[in-house]
Amino acid sequence: DPSALEVSQDPLSQRLAQVFGYRAFRDGQREVIERVCAGEDCLVIMPTGGGKSMCYQLPALLMEGLTLVVSPLISLMKDQVDSLLQTGVAAAYLNSSQPREQSLEVLRQLRFGELKLLYVSPERLLRPDFIERLQSLPLAMFAIDEAHCISQWGHDFRPEYAALGQLKQYFPHVPLMALTATADQATRASICERLGITPYSLLASFDRPNIRYTVAEKLNAANQLRQFITAQKGNSGIIYCSSRRRVDEVAERLRQQGFNAGAYHAGMTQEERATVQDGFLKDRLDIVVATVAFGMGINKSNVRYVVHYDIPKSVEAYYQETGRAGRDGLDAEAFMLFDPADIGRVRHLIEQSEPGPQQQVEFHKLNSMAAFAEAQTCRRQVLLHYFDESALEPCGNCDICLDPPKRYDGSQDAQKVLSCIYRLGQRFGINHVIEVLRGAKAAPVLDRGHDKLTTWGIGKDKSHEYWLSVIRQLIHLGLASQDISRGSAIRLNPAARPVLRGELVLMLAEPRIQLITGKRRTSQ
Numbered sequence: 001d002p003s004a005l006e007v008s009q010d011p012l013s014q015r016l017a018q019v020f021g022y023r024a025f026r027d028g029q030r031e032v033i034e035r036v037c038a039g040e041d042c043l044v045i046m047p048t049g050g051g052k053s054m055c056y057q058l059p060a061l062l063m064e065g066l067t068l069v070v071s072p073l074i075s076l077m078k079d080q081v082d083s084l085l086q087t088g089v090a091a092a093y094l095n096s097s098q099p100r101e102q103s104l105e106v107l108r109q110l111r112f113g114e115l116k117l118l119y120v121s122p123e124r125l126l127r128p129d130f131i132e133r134l135q136s137l138p139l140a141m142f143a144i145d146e147a148h149c150i151s152q153w154g155h156d157f158r159p160e161y162a163a164l165g166q167l168k169q170y171f172p173h174v175p176l177m178a179l180t181a182t183a184d185q186a187t188r189a190s191i192c193e194r195l196g197i198t199p200y201s202l203l204a205s206f207d208r209p210n211i212r213y214t215v216a217e218k219l220n221a222a223n224q225l226r227q228f229i230t231a232q233k234g235n236s237g238i239i240y241c242s243s244r245r246r247v248d249e250v251a252e253r254l255r256q257q258g259f260n261a262g263a264y265h266a267g268m269t270q271e272e273r274a275t276v277q278d279g280f281l282k283d284r285l286d287i288v289v290a291t292v293a294f295g296m297g298i299n300k301s302n303v304r305y306v307v308h309y310d311i312p313k314s315v316e317a318y319y320q321e322t323g324r325a326g327r328d329g330l331d332a333e334a335f336m337l338f339d340p341a342d343i344g345r346v347r348h349l350i351e352q353s354e355p356g357p358q359q360q361v362e363f364h365k366l367n368s369m370a371a372f373a374e375a376q377t378c379r380r381q382v383l384l385h386y387f388d389e390s391a392l393e394p395c396g397n398c399d400i401c402l403d404p405p406k407r408y409d410g411s412q413d414a415q416k417v418l419s420c421i422y423r424l425g426q427r428f429g430i431n432h433v434i435e436v437l438r439g440a441k442a443a444p445v446l447d448r449g450h451d452k453l454t455t456w457g458i459g460k461d462k463s464h465e466y467w468l469s470v471i472r473q474l475i476h477l478g479l480a481s482q483d484i485s486r487g488s489a490i491r492l493n494p495a496a497r498p499v500l501r502g503e504l505v506l507m508l509a510e511p512r513i514q515l516i517t518g519k520r521r522t523s524q
């Protein structure tokens with residue numbers, strides 16, 4: 001077998017096999033390893049699970065001197081070092097949480113050159129006494145993991161990372177590798193600028209073909225969630241919510257419905273959180289309902305689904321969070337419930353913040369996320385384009401591809417809604433309009449005599465969810481607006497006139513209420 005011969009002749013592949021037991025490099029690993037061994041700075045952008053660690057672990061063994069790995073997460077450091085020690089690589093970590101004797105021992109090993117890899121937190125690395133210590137040692141390179149933390153464009157800015165910009169000044173000749181799983185064009189540029197490098201860049205593919213993306217209009221979130229999880233039959237999953245209060249609510253409701261669910265957010269004690277995390281990792285707990293505090297560094301390969309109960313903060317965050325599903329390469333689901341009103345709510349929050357560059361960043365992120373959620377084209381294409389990756393063909397494994405949005409002549413239903421809004425004096429919110437349309441006999445309707453209106457009950461043949469979706473589309477199309485300053489009352493815009501007069505055919509999208517089940521194309 002000639003390829004086997006080739007492998008055995010190539011020293012890099014030999015080391016990969018000998019030390020780590022892998023037969024071949026993954027996409028991009030070899031190029032990065034060769035570049036850094038030649039002394040070049042590198043920027044490595046690979047999706048989570050893509051094999052970033054190997055890009056510095058193998059060179060660390062091949063190069064002269066010590067490799068420093070900067071990592072923001074103490075738990076992750078320990079895991080990595082443990083597995084390196086198991087494969088016989090001399091590695092250690094230094095951080096603020098370890099006992100003093102342990103850190104003294106690490107410093108001793110350092111002095112005697114007994115270590116190949118040392119993991120440190122950024123603040124530990126940049127302590128002046130430690131920098132001084134390093135300046136007297138032979139150094140192979142610096143690897144900066146989760147490098148997006150240095151950038152305000154990233155989804156997880158950490159001030160202690162910003163100081164890493166000093167490294168190139170202290171150690172101009174030591175190659176520097178920045179690694180991250182999430183970085184759009186702006187984040188990439190900002191990482192390089194802040195670190196002061198013009199690196200060789202590796203951009204691995206971000207596609208996760210085994211994840212099926214679905215965005216459903218949020219109409220009756222509790223039912224939609226229940227339906228989705230029931231179909232999952234006890235699989236492991238994560239449900240992200242935007243607030244602690246919501247996390248508690250949803251977790252409690254799921255437990256009442258008989259699901260095996262735990263909650264996780266920063267308002268809980270360390271122990272409570274550890275118990276939930278551990279239960280999830282060891283498959284004692286099927287579901288974790290969480291804020292974004294949960295997940296970074298969670299290494300669980302059989303997460304079968306990730307639900308976004310509320311809109312994520314940005315496309316990067318969405319990609320990162322959904323990326324926790326299906327690390328084992330088997331089919332997995334990313335399911336998002338989308339309420340267009342959330343966009344307005346978040347926009348309103350941002351408007352209240354201090355004007356300046358950070359505010360612009362937030363607006364940009366929100367707009368990108370809104371564009372993703374509202375897209376009528378293949379979700380994967382939108383996502384990959386966001387990361388500047390070309391994707392020429394629709395994927396066949398997202399809700400849009402599997403069940404393309406259908407259009408229908410919605411002129412009559414639009415007229416019903418618009419005239420109902422008009423009869424109500426343009427002074428009532430969405431729910432009241434729907435109540436009247438559907439002929440409800442609820443007190444707020446009867447008390448105001450709205451059951452006497454000619455539009456009362458003209459829409460009783462359709463569901464609440466249906467009318468909600470139609471009204472949202474009318475708002476989206478500019479025919480009506482919601483007046484935030486007047487209790488979210490809906491009013492008509494001039495564009496509504498031709499529709500009301502029957503002069504215009506209005507095509508609407510069929511509401512995407514149902515879940516798609518059992519239509520999966522197998523991912524290859």
Ligand code: ADP
Pocket residue numbers: 022023024025026029046047048049050051052053054
């Ligand atoms: P990342 O840091 O990019 O999320 P890791 O470095 O943790 O990913 O790698 C993910 C998994 O892939 C690990 O279990 C790692 O051992 C494995 N891996 C890395 N490189 C290879 C390779 N060339 N062949 C097979 N498995 C690999």
Ligand code: ZN
Pocket residue numbers: 378379380381394395396397398399400401402
């Ligand atoms: Zn698609």
